[in-house]
Amino acid sequence: MMLNIIKPCAIRATIRRTGYVNKRFFMSFSYQTPRTLFRSCNNNNAYHQSKYIRSFNTGVKKTKQLSLPSRALGFLNRPAIRYTIRIGRMGFLIVGIAGAAYAYGQMELLNDPEGHQSAMFYATVCQEGLTKHFVSFWDSDNLKGLAFHMDVSAYCYEIDYKNPGKYLRKQINEKASIWQCSLKAQKVFKRVKSGALSLFEDRVKDLEKKLSETPLSDTFDRSSLMEELNDAKVKRNSLRKPWNLVMLSNRSPNAFVHGFLPQKIFIHDSAMYYFAQNEDELALLLGHELTHYLENHSRDQVKLTFMTKGIVMVLLSLIDPTGGVSGFALELFLPYIDNFITAANSREHEHEADRIGLEIVARSCYNPTKAMKLFTNMKNFEIQYKSTTANLTTKATLNMLNSHPLSVEREKDAEIRAEEVGSLYMKNCSEIRKKAWGSLFK
């Protein structure tokens, strides 16, 4: 009978520890029902007894139905565990795919850096077949001299769509708009680039001063300053090198830089009739694009797009019964989902490019007050565009207007900024004028 007194308490202890007890374990020691077993135990509290019996019964039920592997599977099937596994799996998948793509890109780049760049250039100038002709030149080129050596008065390149990656050099009229726009852009860009160079030379000096004033013990501040300084130096040096301008004959007004094509600015000739109608306005357009490159906007945009894509995919996988497969498909076919998220960031970049662009304008001795009329022209174009959608319905126009803040807003900001940089313009311009006059009398 001793057995009967000890056993229930042993079972109760097991129940307390594990929540339930194996039926076989219980049967091997006693042939009594759980209720009689507990009655013989020291603790006669009815409440506790019923609680233990309840948990005992559920325990027996569970062990009867599920074997150990199925119990493990059951544990994994809990919603929280399932979602955690799913997020982890998606994360691994994203990192894996990105890693493979990166490795592939790196490999391709290492094998053929020039081919890689030219393929990217080709894809950029073609723009889904919207461009037929372009003029590509360096800011240091003597365009007229080059044409003269070719025995023509002006030339451009025609994209040979039958032979991908190939261009045909074509003689054009000297008065052709693409040629005239190229000459004008080259002239203005030289000054804009020197303005940007003065900005970055000052930035390097400022950072060097700050670094020398930061105590050596302040390692965190020093390392972030060093990083900033290195970046500013890289950008300053890139402004000392020649830059490539590409004038594309394209009906939708736009200008852009490409994160993977360094030291290149692409301009649609139509941007010069609709937006930048004089040299001051063109200076702001070029200063704005130059800022996108110098402030790493396209690199940041690529990073952000990638991150949002990842987050959107994980979120989609959570609400999706196929475990992320349809989320993947959705993400592939609906790339516009993350456009909403990245557009806000791109607007911030636009504001920064406008702000620094105007400073570059002032530093290159163009009039910032006149230059900001660029936004008035853009605003007018928007109004005209909306009323004549049928004439100008091109994807590029739509894209540009979506990712850029409203021109009315930009116009207002630019007005304030033009006043701020006004003094800089007066100072720089008088110095430049003095130099120009000085050189005349030498």
Ligand SMILES: [Zn+2]
């Ligand atoms: Zn922009």
